[in-house]
Amino acid sequence: MKYDFDRRIDRRNTRSYKWDQSEKLFGDKDILPLWVADTDFASPPAVREVIEKRAAIGMYGYSIRHDGYLQAIVDWYRRNHGWAVEPEWIIDSPGVVTSLALAVELFSEPGAAVVIQTPVYYPFYDVIRNNGRTVAMNPLLHQGGRFEMDYGQLEKLFQDGAKLMLLCSPHNPGGRVWSEGELRKLGELCRQYGVTIVSDEIHGDLALPGYTHRPLASLSPELAEITISCLAATKTFNMPGLHTSFIVVSDPAKRRKLDQRFKALSLHMAQHFAQDAVEAAFNHGEDWLKQMKEYVAGNVEFAISYLAEHLPEVKPMRPEGTYLLWVDCRALKLDPAGLKDLMFRKAKVAFTEGSVFGTDGEGWLRINLGCPRSIVEEALEAFCKAANDR
Ligand SMILES: Cc1ncc(COP(=O)(O)O)c(C=O)c1O
Known part of the structure; x- marks a missing residue:
């Protein structure tokens, strides 16, 4: 791949809505954020170049x-x-x-x-x-x-x-x-x-x-x-x-x-x-986007098979688009507060708790897969372990 989507870019202390609010929103600064829909991928180089050029005008x-x-x-x-x-x-x-x-x-x-x-x-x-x-x-x-x-x-x-x-x-x-x-x-x-x-x-x-x-x-x-x-x-x-x-x-x-x-x-x-x-x-950005989507599709496959192997009672909905994975966790028999407790306190990960999308989202979680695979792996490992240890 021409672009390195595996690279982990440290976004902490960048005023990131996703990375710098874990303590405020979830009670612990070390919680891994896979919630709000921005990705952890560097934008196409052409974007950075024009922004740097405009910034240089002063x-x-x-x-x-x-x-x-x-x-x-x-x-x-x-x-x-x-x-x-x-x-x-x-x-x-x-x-x-x-x-x-x-x-x-x-x-x-x-x-x-x-x-x-x-x-x-x-x-x-x-x-x-x-x-x-x-x-x-x-x-x-x-x-x-x-x-x-x-x-x-x-x-x-x-x-x-x-x-x-x-x-x-x-x-x-x-x-x-x-x-x-x-x-x-x-x-x-x-x-x-x-x-x-x-x-x-x-x-x-x-x-x-x-x-x-x-x-x-x-x-x-x-x-x-x-x-x-x-x-x-x-x-x-x-x-x-x-x-x-x-x-x-x-x-x-x-x-x-x-x-x-x-x-x-x-x-x-x-x-x-x-x-x-x-x-x-x-x-x-077309070439970048094509590769980004191939990478996300790889994350989707990875996440679906990881969950099937380690926490088969939850059922992900296979996405046809977006970098979001909507996962049916109703078999865990937890209410919204219970799911939050499992994520934030036990697993130290933040997915989006499903009831915010409406009452019919209760018992579901949304996982943002727009990030390096190693982050997906770390988050799923922690979540599945916490769910299995209950
Ligand atoms: C469906 C949908 N619409 C709108 C937005 C946000 O758009 P904006 O930041 O341009 O208001 C999002 C962000 O996650 C979204 O998923």
């Missing part, structure tokens, strides 16, 4: 949004996803969660039901509730060892009047890369009932080898018209701390509303480092 003034950045986004989606995005469809946003929150505010009425498919990335609940809307749950079906959408229940929610849906595609925490067929079926239902879809595709570049992510809006102009695509390079290339993302909206009326609100909040200015980093990642 002044960090207001920046302009430039064509090279927009072109890099357009080229990336054309090359990697067969999606012809027009530069004028792109709206910058500091983060995908910001985009989700603003979309809820702009495209639903106060008190209205907003549909999510649970268990799901926990800010999906927050952006609905904190905007004074109501969560309408369409629990995912657990079939054949993977999640599937419940179209029947979805249609009931639409019949009851829900007009907005937040889609997580690929799905966090389940790692599903929704197929074209599944997305088309969902899209048709939404069109039939006049539902707008906010599609969070932050994991869209992380379909693992053998799987293909299809951006919902790329499937047809009709689906594009009802879709607000929330995208970013940050998860893919491990630069979420740069706080930069973008929304793609082909429908001019929706775009106008978003544009206006972003301007009203003064969220539209270009960030000094971010555009160059995104441009470099998209223009020069």
Whole structure:
């Protein structure tokens, strides 16, 4: 491999959200963190080079949004996803969660039901509730060892009047890369009932080898018209701390509303480092990404076989995308507090306890496999030993 994903980079004392909070959050500074979704891989060298170059200017003034950045986004989606995005469809946003929150505010009425498919990335609940809307749950079906959408229940929610849906595609925490067929079926239902879809595709570049992510809006102009695509390079290339993302909206009326609100909040200015980093990642990071995903797929295989051998009562869901492993630990018969105790106090590891993704996540754990294999091995060894010693 050209890039060394096995290398352990010491991130302690770097103000890392993941590595420098173990004591505060879990009660012990030596707890190994495999929770929040950033990876322990160095970003592509081209990203570091442009950031160093910009840092060397020595002044960090207001920046302009430039064509090279927009072109890099357009080229990336054309090359990697067969999606012809027009530069004028792109709206910058500091983060995908910001985009989700603003979309809820702009495209639903106060008190209205907003549909999510649970268990799901926990800010999906927050952006609905904190905007004074109501969560309408369409629990995912657990079939054949993977999640599937419940179209029947979805249609009931639409019949009851829900007009907005937040889609997580690929799905966090389940790692599903929704197929074209599944997305088309969902899209048709939404069109039939006049539902707008906010599609969070932050994991869209992380379909693992053998799987293909299809951006919902790329499937047809009709689906594009009802879709607000929330995208970013940050998860893919491990630069979420740069706080930069973008929304793609082909429908001019929706775009106008978003544009206006972003301007009203003064969220539209270009960030000094971010555009160059995104441009470099998209223009020069393809090879790095291919190898990173092969490495993560190796971690997935390693983790699944390690658990099968050392703690066969827990059942991981094989991810088709993302670097997250969703593990059914219900056979351990522990409530959320018991699972936390097992992880934090006994095993000294921090995975994400599943109930934060919704009540249907209770008894599950999410393990972040975006790290050197030796860390995965260390964490699983400690966790399996602690579970077996109970
Ligand atoms: C599905 C999903 N959406 C959004 C985010 C966060 O995006 P941002 O940091 O751009 O707000 C994450 C991070 O884990 C995520 O998994």
